[in-house]
Amino acid sequence: MGQIFFSQLSQLMPVLPLISIIITADLVSGEFYNRTAIVLYSNINRNTFIRAKIEFLVVSLVIYVSLLWISLIIATSILFHAVISFNHLITGYVLVFTLMLFYVSFSFLLSSLTQNTFVAFLVPFFYIYFSDFFIALDMELLSYNYYRDTVFSFFKDISIHSNCTINDFPLLVFSLFMYFGLPIILFIVMYFEFKKIDIRV
Amino acid sequence: MSRKITQQEFIILFFSITSIALLLIPFPKTIIYSAEGISIVTPGNYSRDEFILPWRSYDQQIDLNLTLVYGNLSLFIIDREAFSKWHQDPDFQTYYQIENITDTLILSIQFNPPIAQSMHILYIPSEDSSFYRELKITYTFFHSNYGFFFLSIALIVGGRYGYVKIKNR
Numbered sequence: 532m533g534q535i536f537f538s539q540l541s542q543l544m545p546v547l548p549l550i551s552i553i554i555t556a557d558l559v560s561g562e563f564y565n566r567t568a569i570v571l572y573s574n575i576n577r578n579t580f581i582r583a584k585i586e587f588l589v590v591s592l593v594i595y596v597s598l599l600w601i602s603l604i605i606a607t608s609i610l611f612h613a614v615i616s617f618n619h620l621i622t623g624y625v626l627v628f629t630l631m632l633f634y635v636s637f638s639f640l641l642s643s644l645t646q647n648t649f650v651a652f653l654v655p656f657f658y659i660y661f662s663d664f665f666i667a668l669d670m671e672l673l674s675y676n677y678y679r680d681t682v683f684s685f686f687k688d689i690s691i692h693s694n695c696t697i698n699d700f701p702l703l704v705f706s707l708f709m710y711f712g713l714p715i716i717l718f719i720v721m722y723f724e725f726k727k728i729d730i731r732v
Numbered sequence: 733m734s735r736k737i738t739q740q741e742f743i744i745l746f747f748s749i750t751s752i753a754l755l756l757i758p759f760p761k762t763i764i765y766s767a768e769g770i771s772i773v774t775p776g777n778y779s780r781d782e783f784i785l786p787w788r789s790y791d792q793q794i795d796l797n798l799t800l801v802y803g804n805l806s807l808f809i810i811d812r813e814a815f816s817k818w819h820q821d822p823d824f825q826t827y828y829q830i831e832n833i834t835d836t837l838i839l840s841i842q843f844n845p846p847i848a849q850s851m852h853i854l855y856i857p858s859e860d861s862s863f864y865r866e867l868k869i870t871y872t873f874f875h876s877n878y879g880f881f882f883l884s885i886a887l888i889v890g891g892r893y894g895y896v897k898i899k900n901r
Contacts, residue, residue, distance in 0.1 A: 669786060670877050 535611065536619050537687045539603065540627065544679075547599075547627060548634040548659050554591055555638040556652035558584055559725070563646045572728075581725050585718065588635050596628050622690050629711055630679060634659070636717035643725045672705075675713070681706040740893050747886035754879035758790070758872045765867040770801060771855070772862045779855040781867055789873035792844060796853070796867050798837040803861025806831040808854040809841070815852045827851075832858070 562568040572580065600620060607615055634655050642651035662674040671677040685703060688695035697703055737745075763783060773779050785792060794809065809828040810818065817824050827843045855863065 668877050670881060672878075673881070 534691060535613075536603075536607070536615050536623065537683070537691070539607075540623055541683070543599075544630075545659065547631060549656070550595065551592065551631040551634045552638045552652055552655045552659075555588060555635045556642060557648040558588070558639060559642040559728070560646045560648040560651055564648065568728075577726055581722060584639075588639070589632075592628060592631050592635065596624060596631065599627075600624060618690050622686050626683060626686060629714060632714040633675060633710075633717070636714045636721065640717050640721040640724065643721050643728060646728070675709075678706045678710045678713075682710045740889065744886055744890045744893060747882045747889070751879045751882035751886060754875040754882065756874070758874055760870065760872050763869045765865075765869075770862050770864045772860075773803075773805075773855060773857045774860050775857055778857070779863075781853040781865075782850055783869050784850045785871060786873045786876075788876045789871045790844070791842065792869070792871040793840065793842045794853075794867070794869055796837065796839040796865060798833065798839070798855075798863060798865045800833055800835060800837075801862040801864070803834075803863075804858045805833045805861050805863060806856045806858065807833060807837070807839075808852075808856065809843070810852050810854065812849045812852070815850075815854075818854075 557564070562571060600623075604615060604620075607613055637658070638651050638655045641654055642648070645651065658675070662676045665671060665674040666677055681703060685695060685697075685707075765781060765783075771779050796807075798805075798807070807828075807830050808826050810824060810826050814824040814826065828839075828841050830837070830839075853867070855865075
């Protein structure tokens, strides 16, 4: 059952980050486009503002991934007459949530830096679908998809087979660090960049 | 008079230094193909090991420990071009070849292919043969792709920085 669950997840992989980009791309730039930024940022503390935005994003992702999981559970029970084990559900939930958090933070950062919705949408969009280009050029460490695949195969082996053969331990540790740490790093960078935004633009 | 370094200058410096380091510092690499049981090959077939050498790699060395259980083998080390010609042209160019191996072979050879490419080690039997092998490939290489990628970022950001400076002068 775990095998089917993870294969279903891998089929969803190209689509999932797209939704996180759509909800994030105009989160900051939209306010500049609508000319509401100057009113909002001069009346409300920026720390409060950014905290509210991050909370909104995290809650949106939790709701979105939870709904996705409920539909997956229902679909699996109808199609395969089977129940996905709790371990697989939790592992998959954390991995998918982190994946979407990365693209949210990436798009959010670009939205803050450029104040342009088009850039905040297009750059992560191309990064999702063309980051395998880095793998083809032997620059796999620049591809988040590479870390995703390494981390997914590691957790898949652990949760399905209960054992895992690690060929390159330092690479696995680095992949884990990048997969879970990069969204946090991007949020921190974005936090400081957000404070520097010139609201008179 | 000291001046605080700007964020843009820091990015240019960071990417320039990183790219120069990646382009100039050689990194050693070792790939080990462990013995994975006994291989059995029959005449007309062959067994093959493939590995890829990156561009700007030097001091390539192959350490092979081949033990023949029974039979008779020939061993060829060839590049991608020779491998594609191999079936049609019997006079293909090899980096190393040894024929009629009937016992244990411990081999350590150094070679220097002119360009980056995949290399093949062919084990071709002249009679029913069985063998196992341990293979170690070592080489020194430069992370050229990363280096040029970071250099291009430094040049783009630096170019923009210079353009703005000149424009505002």
